[in-house]
Amino acid sequence: MTQKTSELPAVSLLIVDDNPGSLELLATALEQPGLHILTASDPEEALDLVFQKHPHIVLTDLVMPKMSGLELLERIVHFDPAIEVILMTAHYSTESAVEAIRKGASDYLNKPISIPALRERFRATIEDVRRRQKALELQDELRGNAQFERIIGNSPAMWELFSRIRRIAPHFRTVLITGPTGSGKEMVAQALHRLSPAASGNLVTVNCSAVVETLFESELFGHMRGSFTGATHDKMGLVEHASGGTLFLDEIGDMPLATQAKLLRTIQYQEVLRVGSLQPRKVNVRVVAATHRDLRAMIREGKFREDLYYRLAMVELSVPALAERKEDLPLLTRHFIEKFSQQFDKHIRGITPRAAITLGRYDWPGNVRELENAIGHACMMCLSDTIDVGDLPEYLRNPENAPTEITRPVADRVMVPDSQSSVPASLLENTERQLIVEALAKASGNQSEAARILRIGRDALRYKMKKYGLIASRSN
Amino acid sequence: MKRILVAEDRPASLELIRTILESIGHEVIEAADGQEALEKAARNSIDLFVLDLQMPKLDGFEVLKQLRKQSRFQHTPVIAITASAMESDRERVIAAGFTGYITKPVDIRFLRSEMERLLK
Numbered sequence: 092m093t094q095k096t097s098e099l100p101a102v103s104l105l106i107v108d109d110n111p112g113s114l115e116l117l118a119t120a121l122e123q124p125g126l127h128i129l130t131a132s133d134p135e136e137a138l139d140l141v142f143q144k145h146p147h148i149v150l151t152d153l154v155m156p157k158m159s160g161l162e163l164l165e166r167i168v169h170f171d172p173a174i175e176v177i178l179m180t181a182h183y184s185t186e187s188a189v190e191a192i193r194k195g196a197s198d199y200l201n202k203p204i205s206i207p208a209l210r211e212r213f214r215a216t217i218e219d220v221r222r223r224q225k226a227l228e229l230q231d232e233l234r235g236n237a238q239f240e241r242i243i244g245n246s247p248a249m250w251e252l253f254s255r256i257r258r259i260a261p262h263f264r265t266v267l268i269t270g271p272t273g274s275g276k277e278m279v280a281q282a283l284h285r286l287s288p289a290a291s292g293n294l295v296t297v298n299c300s301a302v303v304e305t306l307f308e309s310e311l312f313g314h315m316r317g318s319f320t321g322a323t324h325d326k327m328g329l330v331e332h333a334s335g336g337t338l339f340l341d342e343i344g345d346m347p348l349a350t351q352a353k354l355l356r357t358i359q360y361q362e363v364l365r366v367g368s369l370q371p372r373k374v375n376v377r378v379v380a381a382t383h384r385d386l387r388a389m390i391r392e393g394k395f396r397e398d399l400y401y402r403l404a405m406v407e408l409s410v411p412a413l414a415e416r417k418e419d420l421p422l423l424t425r426h427f428i429e430k431f432s433q434q435f436d437k438h439i440r441g442i443t444p445r446a447a448i449t450l451g452r453y454d455w456p457g458n459v460r461e462l463e464n465a466i467g468h469a470c471m472m473c474l475s476d477t478i479d480v481g482d483l484p485e486y487l488r489n490p491e492n493a494p495t496e497i498t499r500p501v502a503d504r505v506m507v508p509d510s511q512s513s514v515p516a517s518l519l520e521n522t523e524r525q526l527i528v529e530a531l532a533k534a535s536g537n538q539s540e541a542a543r544i545l546r547i548g549r550d551a552l553r554y555k556m557k558k559y560g561l562i563a564s565r566s567n
Numbered sequence: 568m569k570r571i572l573v574a575e576d577r578p579a580s581l582e583l584i585r586t587i588l589e590s591i592g593h594e595v596i597e598a599a600d601g602q603e604a605l606e607k608a609a610r611n612s613i614d615l616f617v618l619d620l621q622m623p624k625l626d627g628f629e630v631l632k633q634l635r636k637q638s639r640f641q642h643t644p645v646i647a648i649t650a651s652a653m654e655s656d657r658e659r660v661i662a663a664g665f666t667g668y669i670t671k672p673v674d675i676r677f678l679r680s681e682m683e684r685l686l687k
Contacts, residue, residue, distance in 0.1 A: 183672065185579040192586045198676045212676065448592035452568060 100224055102217050103127040103144065107137040107151035107163065117150070120206045121213055134158035141167055146174065147220045148213075153180035153187070161187075161194060168195035172443040172479040175216060179204070227441060237419075240282035242275060243426050246416040252279070252408065259406055260286035265358055267343075267403040268381040270410030273460030276381040277341060279410055284337040289377055292336025295329050300345040307350045309366045312357075318367020330363050334374040343403070344384035344395065354378075355399045378403070413455040413462060420450055420462070427463050428478065431470035439470055442478040449480050453487050468521050484521060485528065524559040527552070531561070569614035569686050572596045574604035574630065575648060576622045580671065584617060584648075587678050593686075601625025605633055608640065615685060616645040617669075620660070628663050635664060644685040648673075 104126055108114040111132055118128050129144060131137035134155055141149065149167055153160035164176045178191050181202040188199045198216070200209075237245035239253040259266060260283050268276045277296070284294040302310055309319075313328030330338055340346070346354070357363050358378055362371040380403050389395035413419075424442060432439040442450075446469075455461055469482040480488055526545065534540035542552040571593050575581040578599075585595045596611055598604035602624040604616070616634065618627035625633075627647055634640040644666040649656050651670065660668045666685060669678055 185583045185672070188672075188675070189579075189583050189586045192583075192590050192675065196675075201672060215676065215680075445590070445592065448568070451592075 100221060101125055101127050102148065102220050103129065103146040104148045104150065104213075104217075105129040105131065105137060105140055105144070105146040107131045107134060107149065107155070107160075109133060109152065109155045113152075117209075120209060123210075126213075126217060134160075134163045137163060138166060141170060141174070145171065148175045148177065148216060150177045150179060153178050154182060161191060164191065164194050164196055169475075171475045171477055172445075173441070173477040175220065177216070237422050240278075240285060242278045242282060243423055244416060244419045245422055246411075246418045248411040248416045249419065252410065255408055256282050257286065259283065259408070261288060263287070263377060263379075263406055265378045265380070265403050266406045266408060267386075268379065268408045268410060270381075270383065271412045271456075271458055272383045273458035274383075274410040274412055275459050276383075276410055277339070279408060280337075280339040280341075280379045280381060283379055284339070284377075287337065287377060289336045293333050294337045294339060295333035296339045296341060297329055298341045300342040304347050307347055308353065311350065312353065312363045313365040315365050315367035318365075322367070325365070328363060328365065330357055330376055331372065331374055333376050335376075337377045337379055340378065340380045342382060343380040344382040344386060344389055348394070348396065351396045351399050355396065355402060358402055413458040417451060421447065423459060423462055424450060424466060427466035428470060431467045435470055437470060437473070438476055439473055439478060440476045442469075443480070446478050446480045446483060449483060449487055464521055468525065471522055472525070484525065520559075523555065524561070527555055527559065527561065531556075568592050568594055570594045570596060570612065571615045571617060571682075572598060572604060572607060572611070572613045573617045574598040574601060574622060574627070575617075575619040576600055577619075580619075580648075580673070583673055584678070587673070587675055588682065591679055591682060593682070601627065601630040604630050608634065613640070613643060615682070616640075616643065617648060618645060618665075619648040621650065627665075631664060646681065646685070 102125060104121065106114060106117050106121070106128065107130075108117065109132055114130050114132055118130050121128060129140055129146060131140055134151075134157055137149070137151065140146070149163075151160045151163055155163075160178050160180070164178060167174055167176050172195060175197040176195065177198040177200060178196050179200040179202055180187070183199075183201040191199045198212070200212070237243060239249075240256070242249070242253070244250075244252075256279060263283065266283060268279050270276050280296075281294065284290060297311065299307075309322070309326070309328065311328050311330055313326050313331055314322050316322055316324045340354075353364070357374070357376070360371075361375060362373050364371050386395050386400050386404075390397045390400055413423075424447070428439050428441065431437075450462070450465070457464070465484050465487060466478075468484050469478045472482040473479075527541070530541040530544040531538070533544060538552055538556075539549055542549045545552065547555075571588055573581060573584050573588070573595055574597075575584065576599055581597055581599075585597065588595050596607055596613070598607050600623045601618075604618065605625070608616070616630075618630050620627040622630075631645055631647075634643070634645065645664075647660045647663075647665040647668040649660060649668055649670050657668065667681055669681065
């Protein structure tokens with residue numbers, strides 16, 4: 092149990108009723124320690140108070156002149172969906188209750204309601220608000236402990252991974268990290284390096300899918316002057332650079348076969364042969380390789396060397412997909428919200444329960460990286476201090492529109508050299524695409540109008556629409 | 568997200584319960600009477616039932632009885648919807664083996680907290 096704070100956090104309640112008599116009655120009836128009560132006798136005054144004082148709870152009458160309780164509800168939820176709005180009416184109907192809940196009301200009360208019953212209800216609501224505040228604090232505390240070498244997770248799958256990293260790091264010579272795209276294999280490699288006796292040496296990362304095949308060997312092993320056109324002087328390779336530290340070979344499945352043979356030699360004998368040299372050089376290097384591919388299948392297809400595989404896979408760490416550790420979503424979500432609100436200089440406190448539910452329903456094929464992009468997008472879109480469903484990328488809100496291999500727009504693929512993997516587009520691209528979609532919607536499909544909204548030229552807009560696979564609809 | 572089967576013959580009331588349950592992230596399967604409830608239960612996996620007591624064809628008590636005969640629904644929570652908050656009704660409902668009950672008009676807050684309690 093956490094220690095009880097001597098003082099309960101104050102909760103504020105705004106009561107809205109156009110009848111001054113019942114406003115006063117309610118305020119008196121609900122008075123209690125730790126509850127700060129505000130009152131407003133007209134909805135516009137109420138909205139001003141909501142913007143200025145940011146109450147936790149709003150209790151409002153349904154039927155009022157100027158603005159109905161439902162409209163007030165809508166505007167409050169738009170401002171901050173985390174505010175609990177309770178509607179109250181003498182003209183209760185099931186239909187209006189349905190509408191209120193759809194719009195985000197947390198409760199809908201039928202008048203007349205006895206004072207004790209109302210007090211009892213508020214006791215429960217206030218407790219909820221306090222519990223939520225406490226949960227936020229507690230989550231902050233927990234997060235301190237739910238990090239292992241900058242990797243975030245508090246699920247059994249991750250505990251297992253952390254414990255394996257801890258056991259392996261002091262002793263390994265080679266490790267193979269497997270796991271789907273975006274699951275954080277590079278973070279695991281970094282943790283292995285930091286916890287190893289070679290931590291003071293270099294951690295050299297090579298993304299094998301990004302190296303041009305013909306330059307692979309010279310990049311890795313170095314070359315001698317004159318060994319090929321353009322080799323104007325002797326050059327040290329990345330393996331030598333990593334000597335005394337760790338060489339991290341990301342996407343090892345993309346390494347050419349010839350290079351694989353030389354890598355195996357380096358691992359076995361701890362020496363490199365620079366291209367054009369006959370004199371082996373001694374190195375002392377730990378090798379961490381990572382892949383999202385099925386290397387055994389690649390061996391069967393003759394695309395990966397079996398001997399290298401067995402050498403690497405003597406110690407294998409597998410990083411779970413995000414879908415296998417959905418219990419970590421709240422922790423990860425908070426972590427990314429904090430990161431992006433700092434980056435964008437915004438004050439975002441958290442996420443509404445329904446937005447959290449939306450995140451929980453999605454399968455995250457792009458794993459933690461995709462979640463990071465989605466939260467980054469939401470933080471950028473968010474106008475209040477709480478992320479709501481509307482701030483999330485479109486494909487999360489409507490899972491039936493989720494990108495699949497077939498319908499995924501071109502932009503989502505250009506990033507990825509390997510068309511098999513389903514890495515989502517970068518945050519920047521996602522956001523740009525979203526802004527274009529929104530501008531087009533606002534302009535009812537009229538491209539000139541949308542271009543004006545975006546303050547770019549029509550041709551630029553057309554180019555981008557094509558790039559993002561947005562089909563132009565007829566302008567009205 | 569859990570899957571909840573709601574059997575209720577009055578459409579407005581069914582709509583309200585569905586909206587409340589969906590607002591807290593659950594999936595709702597609807598049935599307009601007891602017979603339909605049993606048919607849909609046979610075809611889907613259900614985490615919780617909400618049954619109106621007065622329904623055409625089969626009433627809530629009968630549906631509960633049929634559900635409890637099936638091993639897969641022996642321990643599934645089943646909540647009754649009663650028209651009145653009479654003490655005698657409450658006793659009848661609990662004695663019949665319902666896990667809980669809600670009264671009409673549906674109390675939004677109470678229904679939400681019951682779901683939280685029963686679907687942990």
